[in-house]
Amino acid sequence: METIEKKVFLTQDGFSKFQNELDYLRSNKRVEIAKRLREAIRFDEEQVDIEFQLAKDEQSLIEGRINELENLLAKAQILKPQNSNGEVTLGSVVSVQEEGQTPEQFTIVCSAEANSTHGFISDESPLGSSLIGRKKGEIVEISAPKGILKFKILGIK
Numbered sequence: 001m002e003t004i005e006k007k008v009f010l011t012q013d014g015f016s017k018f019q020n021e022l023d024y025l026r027s028n029k030r031v032e033i034a035k036r037l038r039e040a041i042r043f044d045e046e047q048v049d050i051e052f053q054l055a056k057d058e059q060s061l062i063e064g065r066i067n068e069l070e071n072l073l074a075k076a077q078i079l080k081p082q083n084s085n086g087e088v089t090l091g092s093v094v095s096v097q098e099e100g101q102t103p104e105q106f107t108i109v110c111s112a113e114a115n116s117t118h119g120f121i122s123d124e125s126p127l128g129s130s131l132i133g134r135k136k137g138e139i140v141e142i143s144a145p146k147g148i149l150k151f152k153i154l155g156i157k
Contacts, residue, residue: 006075007076007077008075008077009076009077009078009079009090009091009109009110010076010079011078011079011113014109014113014120015073015076018069018076018112019073021065021069022069022070025062025065025066026066030062033058033059033062036051036055036058037052039051040052040054040055086135086136087133087134087135087156088108088131088134088135088156089132089133090108090123090132091107091108091109092108093105093156093157094106094107094153094155094157095154095155096127096131096140096152097152097154098149098150098151099149099150099152104119106119107119107120107121108121108122108123108128108132109122110123111123126142126143127151130142130151131153134153135153135156136153136154136155136156137153138153139151139152
């Protein structure tokens with residue numbers, strides 16, 4: 001049975017960020033870990049085990065992240081600006097205001113690129129998924145532990 005690879009939609013900035021991280025891990029971190037492994041062998045026998053195991057553990061984490069990034073980038077499709085007829089789409093920059101709060105601005109991205117502290121929310125998040133397909137002036141409601149939150153869409157870029 002053939003598996004169908006699901007495309008991962010990334011902004012150009014997100015794609016570049018992941019590619020830079022991958023390049024850094026391949027060229028810098030791998031070399032650094034190899035050096036640590038060689039140095040660990042030079043310690044006395046008791047320290048060898050500890051230092052060597054720590055370096056091997058870190059090597060395993062780095063190789064796992066490299067594999068994750070390679071898979072992500074292989075499935076990546078860069079979002080192209082599109083005519084959205086004024087609707088929120090993946091890649092849109094949306095200004096919203098929750099009732100009684102200061103306006104906020106978010107970019108709607110895929111879950112791999114999401115980082116709410118930097119204003120990137122996933123299209124799969126409650127707010128992100130509620131905004132998709134909506135237009136300026138509309139109010140979206142989100143169910144949250146503290147009740148229903150209402151957000152008015154102030155603008156879409």
